[in-house]
Amino acid sequence: MQDIVIIGCGVIGAACAYELAKYNLAVTILEASSDVANGTTKANSAIIHAGYDPIPGTGMAKLNVEGNAMMDALCRRLDIPFKRVGSHVLAFTEEELITLRTLYERGTANGVPELRLLTAEETKAMEPSVSEEVKGSLFAPTAGIISPWELTLAMAEVAVRNGVTLKLNTPVTAIERRDGHFTVITPKERIDCRLILNAAGIHAGEIMSMAGDTPCETVFSRGEYYLLDKSEGDRVSSVIFQCPNRDGKGVLVAPTVHGNLIVGPNAESIDSPDTANTSRGLNFTRTQAMKSVPSLSIRDNIRNFAGIRANHSGEDFLIGESAKVPGLFNLAGIKSPGLTASPAIAKLAAEWVGKRLSLTEKQDFTDGRKVIRFKHLTAAEKQTVIAENPLYGRVICRCETVTEGEILAALRSPIPPTTINGVKRRVGAGMGRCQGGFCGPRVQEILSRELGIPMEEINLDEDGSYILTGRTKGEQIK
Numbered sequence: 485m486q487d488i489v490i491i492g493c494g495v496i497g498a499a500c501a502y503e504l505a506k507y508n509l510a511v512t513i514l515e516a517s518s519d520v521a522n523g524t525t526k527a528n529s530a531i532i533h534a535g536y537d538p539i540p541g542t543g544m545a546k547l548n549v550e551g552n553a554m555m556d557a558l559c560r561r562l563d564i565p566f567k568r569v570g571s572h573v574l575a576f577t578e579e580e581l582i583t584l585r586t587l588y589e590r591g592t593a594n595g596v597p598e599l600r601l602l603t604a605e606e607t608k609a610m611e612p613s614v615s616e617e618v619k620g621s622l623f624a625p626t627a628g629i630i631s632p633w634e635l636t637l638a639m640a641e642v643a644v645r646n647g648v649t650l651k652l653n654t655p656v657t658a659i660e661r662r663d664g665h666f667t668v669i670t671p672k673e674r675i676d677c678r679l680i681l682n683a684a685g686i687h688a689g690e691i692m693s694m695a696g697d698t699p700c701e702t703v704f705s706r707g708e709y710y711l712l713d714k715s716e717g718d719r720v721s722s723v724i725f726q727c728p729n730r731d732g733k734g735v736l737v738a739p740t741v742h743g744n745l746i747v748g749p750n751a752e753s754i755d756s757p758d759t760a761n762t763s764r765g766l767n768f769t770r771t772q773a774m775k776s777v778p779s780l781s782i783r784d785n786i787r788n789f790a791g792i793r794a795n796h797s798g799e800d801f802l803i804g805e806s807a808k809v810p811g812l813f814n815l816a817g818i819k820s821p822g823l824t825a826s827p828a829i830a831k832l833a834a835e836w837v838g839k840r841l842s843l844t845e846k847q848d849f850t851d852g853r854k855v856i857r858f859k860h861l862t863a864a865e866k867q868t869v870i871a872e873n874p875l876y877g878r879v880i881c882r883c884e885t886v887t888e889g890e891i892l893a894a895l896r897s898p899i900p901p902t903t904i905n906g907v908k909r910r911v912g913a914g915m916g917r918c919q920g921g922f923c924g925p926r927v928q929e930i931l932s933r934e935l936g937i938p939m940e941e942i943n944l945d946e947d948g949s950y951i952l953t954g955r956t957k958g959e960q961i962k
Contacts, residue, residue, distance in 0.1 A: 486510045486677040487841055489668050491656055491691050493517075494525040495636045495823055496815050497683035499830035502639035505646040507834075507843045512675060513640070513648060514668065516655035516687075518946050519906045520899060521636035523685050525823070526909065527759065527791025528707070529736060529746060530632050531723055533821040534571060534624035536591025536599060542800040545594045548821045550828035552626055558827055561852040562638035564631060565741035571627035571723035572602075572611060574776055575620050580727045584622045587728075591624065598625045613719055613777050627723055629741050632823050633909045637899065638853060644898040646849055653947065656684075659694040666695070666811065679811045679840055681833060686757050686794040688802075688816035697806045700816045703795040704757050707749025708765040710773075711787040713917055716745040716780070724776050735772035737780065742884075742915060747773045747780065749791070757792045765790070786917055795819045803829065805836060813837075856893065859885035880930070881923035883916020888930065895934050902935065904928060905945040928952075 488504060490497045493515035504511050517523065532555055538545035559566035575581045584601060591599045600623045607614060607621040614621075644650050651670075658669040659680070668675045682691045689699035712719075717739055726734030738746050750768045766788060774780050794817060796802065802817035813836055815829060822829075837843065856869060858876055869889070870877040876889030894901055894910040901907045904914065907927050914920030914927070928951065932939045943949045 485665070486512050486675060488512075488679045488681060488837065489514060489666070489675055489677040490681045490683055491668070492683035492685055492687070493520040493636070493640055493650065494523050494683065494685050495521065495632060495639075495826045496685075496818055496829060497681070498636040498640040498643070499826040500681050500683060500815070500833045501643035501648050501650075503827075503830040503834045504837065505643040505648050506845055506849050508846055509837075509841065509843070511643075511648045512677070513643075513650045514654045514656055514670060514675075515650065515652050518653055518903060518943065519901065519909070520640045520650075520652075521633040521909065522945070524791055524793060525636050526633045527709075527789055528632060528793075528820075528823065529709075529738065529749065530630055530740060531571070531736070531738065531823070532566070532568075532628035532630050533824045534591065534599070534627040535594050535596045535821070535824075536587045536622065536624060537728060538590070538594065538821070539799050540590055540593035543803065544800050544821070544825070545590075547801070547825035547828040547832070549595050550831075551821075551825040552628075554827045555628065555630070555824075559630070559635070562635070562642065563853055563855045564635050564638055566628055566630045567741055568626060568628040569722045569739060570623060570625040571725060572607060572614070572621040572623055573725045573727060574607070574614060574618050575727060576615070576617050576775070577619065581620055583727045584620060587622050591622075596624060596626065599623070611720055611722060611724065613779050614724060615776060615778055617775075629723065629739060630823070631741050635823075635826075637910065641853060641898040642851060646846065650899060656691060656694065659691070659696075661696060661809065661811075664811075679813065679837060681813050681815060683815045685818070686792055688794065688814060692806070692812070692814060692816070695806070695809050695812045697809045697812055697814070700802050700814070701796055702817075703797070704754050705793040705795045706752045706754050706758065706765070706790050707793060708752075708761050708769055708790045709746060709748030709788065710766070710769065710782060710785045711740075711789070712745040712747060712781070713784040713786050714743045716784050717743045719745055719780060720777060726772065726776060735769055735776070737773050737777045742912065744786075745780075747782075751793075759790045759792060761788045761790050786919055793819050801825070801829070803832070811840065856890060858887045858890055880926050881913035881916065883918055883922070884912040886911050886913040886923070891927065891930055892934070895931075902931070903943045903945050903949075904931070904951070907931070
């Protein structure tokens with residue numbers, strides 16, 4: 485009997501697992517995908533929001549500000565790239581200047597520190613590339629940028645290292661409830677548990693329905709992005725927003741922690757979670773972004789992608805214990821700023837669990853982790869790690885200077901990758917200008933060798949996304 489089953493291992497599920505791993509509990513995470521952070525978490529703006537946007541008094545407002553304040557210490561412990569670069573919300577009209585004042589007052593009510601309303605001249609002094617049409621901005625210095633999949637992976641790794649069980653490729657197909665506990669059914673097994681944390685993202689409503697709860701109504705919102713080359717990475721130094729509207733926070737232009745520039749998203753309500761890019765969506769995104777930063781060089785785009793947000797009509801997250809199904813804790817409707825709020829949501833979830841189960845802290849809980857990122861080492865540090873392991877001297881990804889030593893370290897981590905994109909998310913191989921054109925086959929060879937499976941069985945990402953199907957020529961000459 486498990487104490488808790490967490491359904492979903494995006495940033496919310498991983499944060500809950502990380503928090504609950506501190507206690508003497510039997511916890512299992514079930515993730516339908518082939519890897520953690522493989523849904524909304526991997527395809528978003530990667531922004532840590534300051535907290536001026538949510539309506540004061542909502543749980544979202546409180547958790548946004550609390551989560552933001554937790555990020556520095558959390559990312560230091562987990563060795564996650566995170567930078568407080570600040571954000572500007574731009575106003576282009578007198579009406580939008582009034583909106584900025586409203587956001588300022590919201591942020592002040594929410595407890596956001598150091599907010600400032602800037603004139604056009606002050607805005608341009610800080611961000612020379614923004615449009616000459618700007619009339620002013622709201623500056624929030626506590627906003628930041630992060631790597632969301634690395635944050636998720638790190639929290640999940642620490643949880644697994646401390647006894648949490650993670651089951652990938654394990655979708656939930658049914659849930660039974662009797663005698664005060666649940667049986668979670670998957671294609672592989674039946675798992676008995678006392679409590680369920682439903683962190684299934686865009687599928688949270690389906691899990692609610694399986695458990696006998698009234699499902700939330702999820703509105704699939706597709707956001708499309710451009711990822712620009714590092715030659716554009718310093719076009720702006722902070723996150724540049726437009727005034728929010730009914731569709732969200734508007735198209736942004738922002739640096740990334742990896743040195744690129746991200747542009748997007750649009751917001752399109754769709755009937756199913758389709759992550760295909762569209763010419764219409766990308767044209768809209770490009771046009772809106774260039775309203776903020778006219779000098780953007782979109783021709784330096786190296787990647788387009790789309791993410792799905794689990795929006796709903798309400799102004800708050802849909803979180804808490806089900807009134808209808810005791811023991812089912814829903815973490816649903818986690819739209820922006822869910823990434824920012826994730827560690828605070830996990831703390832709250834642990835409080836809920838503590839009211840149902842006896843929580844005693846583990847005496848042997850091991851927090852933190854350290855990652856060798858070869859390209860960020862000094863020359864002396866590089867010599868040292870190569871002396872200890874010569875494979876750190878073999879560069880596999882030229883664009884991002886990722887070595888075989890780093891890939892092998894990932895393969896020997898608590899949650900090893902099994903796909904090419906799994907390696908990409910852990911060490912950055914394939915994230916550069918050529919997008920894996922050079923390193924992709926080499927990563928595939930390493931995976932085949934280390935996992936002991938044929939090259940044809942290595943997936944790009946999800947099961948069935950094979951790259952090779954067989955030889956097109958005769959047997960290799962030896």
